[in-house]
Amino acid sequence: MPFREVMEAKYRDILTKYIKEQSESTLYIGQKFSRKSIENQVTPEEIISLHKMILQEIYPDMPEYVVHSFDILLEIMLGYGFAYREHQSLRNQQKELRSEIEIAANVQQTLLETKIPSVEGLDIGAISVPARLMNGDYYNFVEDENDCISIAIADVIGKGIPAALCMSMIKYAMDSIPANRNEPSMLLENLNRVVEQNVDPSMFITMFYGMYDYARHVFSYASAGHEPGFYYDGKKREFSEIYAKGLMLGIDKKTKYRQYEKNIHPGDMIILLSDGVTECRTDEGFVEKETLLNYIRKYIHCSAQEIVNNIFKDLEKLQDFQLRDDFTLIIIKRRV
Amino acid sequence: MNIKIEVMEHDNLLEVKLAGEIDAYTAPKLRETLFPLSEQEQVNMVVDLTDVGYMDSTGLGVFVGVFKSIRSKDGELKLIGLSKRLIRLFEITGLAEIMDINSQNEGEEE
Numbered sequence: 168m169p170f171r172e173v174m175e176a177k178y179r180d181i182l183t184k185y186i187k188e189q190s191e192s193t194l195y196i197g198q199k200f201s202r203k204s205i206e207n208q209v210t211p212e213e214i215i216s217l218h219k220m221i222l223q224e225i226y227p228d229m230p231e232y233v234v235h236s237f238d239i240l241l242e243i244m245l246g247y248g249f250a251y252r253e254h255q256s257l258r259n260q261q262k263e264l265r266s267e268i269e270i271a272a273n274v275q276q277t278l279l280e281t282k283i284p285s286v287e288g289l290d291i292g293a294i295s296v297p298a299r300l301m302n303g304d305y306y307n308f309v310e311d312e313n314d315c316i317s318i319a320i321a322d323v324i325g326k327g328i329p330a331a332l333c334m335s336m337i338k339y340a341m342d343s344i345p346a347n348r349n350e351p352s353m354l355l356e357n358l359n360r361v362v363e364q365n366v367d368p369s370m371f372i373t374m375f376y377g378m379y380d381y382a383r384h385v386f387s388y389a390s391a392g393h394e395p396g397f398y399y400d401g402k403k404r405e406f407s408e409i410y411a412k413g414l415m416l417g418i419d420k421k422t423k424y425r426q427y428e429k430n431i432h433p434g435d436m437i438i439l440l441s442d443g444v445t446e447c448r449t450d451e452g453f454v455e456k457e458t459l460l461n462y463i464r465k466y467i468h469c470s471a472q473e474i475v476n477n478i479f480k481d482l483e484k485l486q487d488f489q490l491r492d493d494f495t496l497i498i499i500k501r502r503v
Numbered sequence: 504m505n506i507k508i509e510v511m512e513h514d515n516l517l518e519v520k521l522a523g524e525i526d527a528y529t530a531p532k533l534r535e536t537l538f539p540l541s542e543q544e545q546v547n548m549v550v551d552l553t554d555v556g557y558m559d560s561t562g563l564g565v566f567v568g569v570f571k572s573i574r575s576k577d578g579e580l581k582l583i584g585l586s587k588r589l590i591r592l593f594e595i596t597g598l599a600e601i602m603d604i605n606s607q608n609e610g611e612e613e
Contacts, residue, residue: 324564371567373560373596392596414597418567442560491526492559 170207178214179221186225208255210248215241265300268328272300278335284310286381288502292471294479295441295495303330304441304493307338314382317351320393320497321374322441324415333370337362351376351389352426355413359391359424362417372416375439384431384501389424391416394442397460401434401503406460409437436471437499438463443492444482463498471498505529508536516547522554525562534565541569546578553584563592570602581606 181200185193204214219237222229279302283291295304303323310316321337323330340361344354354376362372375396377388392415395408413424431437444459462481466474475496483490506523517540525533540546550566552558566582573580581603585593593599 322560324560324567371564392598394595412597414601418571418598419601 170203171209174204174207174209175217175221178217179224182218182221183225210251211244212241212248215244268300271328272297272302272331275301275331275335279305279307279338281307281309284308284316286310286316288384289316289379289381290471290500290502291498292473292475293495293497294475295493296479296490297493298443298490301328301331302493303334304443304495305334305337306439306495306497307341314380316379316381317354318377318379318439318497318499319374320439320441320495321372322393322443322493322495324371324373329367329370333366333372336366337372337374340365350426351378351387352424355389355391355416355424356422359416359422360420363420366417371418373442374416375411377437377439379431379437379499385428386431386437387426387428389413389426391422391424394440394445396437396439397463398429399436399438399463401432401436401501406438406463409439431501433501433503435501437497439497439499441493441495443490443494444496471500474498506532508533510536510540516549519548519550520554521550521552524556525558525565527559527561530561530565533562534568537565537569538572541572541578541580542576544576544578546573546576546580548573548578549581549583551584552582552586552589555584555586555589558589558592560592563596563598566602567598579603 177200181193181197184190185197215237219234219241223234283293285291291308293306293308295302295306297304305319305321305323307319308316319341321334323333323337337358340358341354344357355374358374366372372391373393374391375388375393376390377386379386388409388411390411391413393411395410397406398409399406409429411425411427414422445456459478459482462478463474466477469477475498478496479494482494506521506525506529509520509522511518511520519537519540521533523529537548537550540548548569566580570580582593583605585605590599590605593602593604598604
């Protein structure tokens with residue numbers, strides 16, 4: 168039976184019971200009633216009218232002043248009723264917006280989708296998790312005809328929807344830069360011009376761009392202000408920062424980028440990340456570089472995809488499952 | 504999480520003192536305060552970050568925007584009182600090379 172039809176009887180029951188004996192259990196039933204009436208959009212003033220009516224029924228000779236006092240209470244609760252209805256309609260609007268954003272996030276995911284290339288001799292893993300609905304981090308793999316894999320990892324300064332929209336534009340700019348210009352430093356220089364001219368002046372992008380030549384096992388790279396990644400020397404079992412200096416994209420259109428090269432030996436690893444990884448905050452402060460490297464050591468025997476998944480799970484737990492920033496981690500392992 | 508912004512103006516110099524955290528929630532307030540100031544001709548602005556405990560890349564975006572705006576009007580922007588962590592943020596992004604950061608403290612600290 169619909170709640171509104173039984174509401175009166177129920178309320179009468181609760182009220183008479185409580186007047187007779189003031190028990191905790193009746194109060195509890197009252198709480199449940201309140202939740203039900205909110206669910207069914209019963210306004211505060213309706214409840215007061217009901218209360219007044221039932222009281223008059225039970226106590227026909229209730230003093231006049233008590234009856235009048237309800238009129239004043241009713242008048243005052245009207246305002247609360249309005250606020251409540253406004254809250255309801257805002258909640259509905261919020262639901263609509265949320266579902267629209269969810270659709271947009273799906274569209275974005277489709278637009279930015281990239282496939283991890285499978286190449287003999289290499290083991291690649293990648294994870295990217297947005298802090299909110301839409302991701303301002305981005306990574307992309309492209310395999311070309313010259314035995315090269317290019318890897319881009321980028322972070323838009325800013326979060327949420329504006330950052331995500333901006334990312335979609337970057338992907339298309341990257342796709343439209345001719346393939347023969349895909350040398351990391353050249354690509355960043357071209358992309359920088361595009362961002363400088365076309366993106367909102369208060370929006371900036373950091374990007375690391377690398378090219379892995381899997382015929383020669385040489386990794387060339389350049390960075391536009393991106394969080395430095397790490398190189399793992401499999402022989403020495405040591406990590407070192409992948410040093411690459413450069414100004415972030417979108418600030419100065421004349422910026423030049425330096426390109427670096429590294430030989431990758433069997434058992435070596437390249438670790439690329441976004442600042443969401445190093446900016447993980449816990450109650451005790453930031454996650455230090457050493458902590459992160461220890462996590463990598465802990466899982467080093469796993470496959471690249473397992474390593475990134477496990478590290479994400481551990482760091483997420485460390486932060487009480489509250490990501491503050493988009494989180495992206497890529498690992499490229501040269502098989503032994 | 505909040506931010507306190509204090510602006511003092513004397514002898515052609517705009518002194519901005521910040522205290523608190525700069526992140527996605529407080530950055531809009533900072534932007535709203537600093538941008539109108541940055542759009543005047545030849546502004547000389549000094550921002551003191553000594554009491555800023557945390558700043559993420561959103562905050563960085565605000566300062567870069569302000570920096571570009573001030574430079575386009577032939578003004579100057581100086582950031583002082585940056586913590587080690589903040590200096591690293593400016594160094595990684597390459598901004599330390601084009602912006603004036605902690606220059607007055609160099610002599611004292613080294």
